[in-house]
Amino acid sequence: MAESEIKLLGAWPSPFVMRARIALNIKSIDYEFHQEKLGSKSQLLLESNPVYKKIPVLIHDQKPICESLIIVQYVDEAWSSGPSILPSDPYDRAIARFWAAYIDDKWFPSLSGLAKAQGEEAKKAAMDQVREGFLLLEEAFGKCSKGKDFFGGDRIGYLDIALGCFLGWLRVSEKMNGVKLLDAAKTPGLAGWADKFCGDDAVKDVMPETDKLTEFAKILFQAKANAPPPAN
Amino acid sequence: MAESEIKLLGAWPSPFVMRARIALNIKSIDYEFHQEKLGSKSQLLLESNPVYKKIPVLIHDQKPICESLIIVQYVDEAWSSGPSILPSDPYDRAIARFWAAYIDDKWFPSLSGLAKAQGEEAKKAAMDQVREGFLLLEEAFGKCSKGKDFFGGDRIGYLDIALGCFLGWLRVSEKMNGVKLLDAAKTPGLAGWADKFCGDDAVKDVMPETDKLTEFAKILFQAKANAPPPAN
Numbered sequence: 087m088a089e090s091e092i093k094l095l096g097a098w099p100s101p102f103v104m105r106a107r108i109a110l111n112i113k114s115i116d117y118e119f120h121q122e123k124l125g126s127k128s129q130l131l132l133e134s135n136p137v138y139k140k141i142p143v144l145i146h147d148q149k150p151i152c153e154s155l156i157i158v159q160y161v162d163e164a165w166s167s168g169p170s171i172l173p174s175d176p177y178d179r180a181i182a183r184f185w186a187a188y189i190d191d192k193w194f195p196s197l198s199g200l201a202k203a204q205g206e207e208a209k210k211a212a213m214d215q216v217r218e219g220f221l222l223l224e225e226a227f228g229k230c231s232k233g234k235d236f237f238g239g240d241r242i243g244y245l246d247i248a249l250g251c252f253l254g255w256l257r258v259s260e261k262m263n264g265v266k267l268l269d270a271a272k273t274p275g276l277a278g279w280a281d282k283f284c285g286d287d288a289v290k291d292v293m294p295e296t297d298k299l300t301e302f303a304k305i306l307f308q309a310k311a312n313a314p315p316p317a318n
Numbered sequence: 319m320a321e322s323e324i325k326l327l328g329a330w331p332s333p334f335v336m337r338a339r340i341a342l343n344i345k346s347i348d349y350e351f352h353q354e355k356l357g358s359k360s361q362l363l364l365e366s367n368p369v370y371k372k373i374p375v376l377i378h379d380q381k382p383i384c385e386s387l388i389i390v391q392y393v394d395e396a397w398s399s400g401p402s403i404l405p406s407d408p409y410d411r412a413i414a415r416f417w418a419a420y421i422d423d424k425w426f427p428s429l430s431g432l433a434k435a436q437g438e439e440a441k442k443a444a445m446d447q448v449r450e451g452f453l454l455l456e457e458a459f460g461k462c463s464k465g466k467d468f469f470g471g472d473r474i475g476y477l478d479i480a481l482g483c484f485l486g487w488l489r490v491s492e493k494m495n496g497v498k499l500l501d502a503a504k505t506p507g508l509a510g511w512a513d514k515f516c517g518d519d520a521v522k523d524v525m526p527e528t529d530k531l532t533e534f535a536k537i538l539f540q541a542k543a544n545a546p547p548p549a550n
């Protein structure tokens with residue numbers, strides 16, 4: 087199979103796109119990275135993901151696969167010869183899927199809510215939610231990692247990717263708000279894991295540098311503040 | 319492994335619980351069905367699903383698995399000797415996962431919104447959303463079924479279960495609103511599929527009879543109408 091038959095539609099600051107890139111790195115798959123421009127959507131994106139019109143989209147042999155966690159599972163299954171991304175045991179897989187869904191459905195909305203929060207009270211409430219989520223995830227880390235470095239054991243896996251992709255934006259949030267959200271005193275397992283995750287070979291070249299991402303965040307928030315209000 | 323080591327915490331009217339029951343039926347697994355009472359949660363449920371405190375929970379060898387679609391995948395992987403529930407091809411699996419997530423994230427909220435809608439205009443908007451979802455799912459059915467009876471091909475699979483579990487509540491909605499939502503004229507593939515799904519051996523004994531479910535719906539909606547308003 088020609089390597090050029092693999093395209094990823096994405097953008098460097100997106101944590102969801104990063105999931106797909108890390109999965110492809112783990113399997114040592116070369117791909118064309120088509121970056122979408124902020125504020126516009128390419129024709130290829132609109133055709134490839136007509137339901138959501140969102141990145142990431144992986145296009146493999148002209149067939150599009152959408153939704154970041156579905157892409158990660160696809161990459162794991164389509165290139166099964168490389169290192170496994172999901173755990174091999176069915177129960178461990180179920181637990182990894184459970185926490186990955188928790189991250190997307192519950193925890194990430196708190197982090198994203200912090201960026202939108204207006205006023206000190208709303209910000210504090212969002213920060214409390216982010217930290218409460220970390221306490222639950224610290225417990226999950228203890229159970230999943232079984233004393234090893236990653237949720238996936240000796241190497242990064244599905245749940246590492248699901249949570250780790252947000253570490254860049256977490257650091258931006260910490261920097262912009264002048265607070266510590268992932269606190270080594272309260273969640274030592276996760277704090278140590280975060281450092282090891284960012285240093286992993288499959289991660290380090292796709293994890294955005296905090297200053298660069300902070301600059302992007304300022305442009306993004308400014309663009310949103312200047313946008314006209316919704317129609318109703 | 320003793321069959322008594324498999325418990326399902328659920329309730330007969332729940333479409334999400336039905337997903338787990340159909341999956342267990344496909345694999346011919348006997349299990350203890352622990353029904354939760356409306357308006358209360360058992361100690362076993364609170365301990366087994368401390369994050370969401372929701373049914374269904376599958377307990378296999380004392381280990382709880384939560385979230386209906388995760389349970390279905392677990393059943394498929396833990397009892398791999400039985401018929402497959404997910405497609406074997408990685409791309410087909412990704413597509414099945416994509417539409418199952420669409421059903422939960424986009425389509426079901428429309429159906430559930432119809433039950434809550436106040437006034438004719440809100441009801442009409444919710445019904446339009448349900449029907450628009452069916453048009454998309456009709457297209458997905460054409461692609462996934464490849465001319466066969468089910469999304470899964472010759473037999474029911476993951477996506478059949480994900481959508482089919484709502485057919486009982488869909489019929490209740492149609493009956494209570496005096497409308498047709500799944501219309502054979504507009505979505506002939508889905509209409510034919512729905513009949514075959516409900517008649518399937520793994521489904522027919524767990525799909526609630528429409529009159530019984532309608533009676534339950536009236537009690538449920540009355541209980542909600544009588545509940546005190548939320549604190550803020």
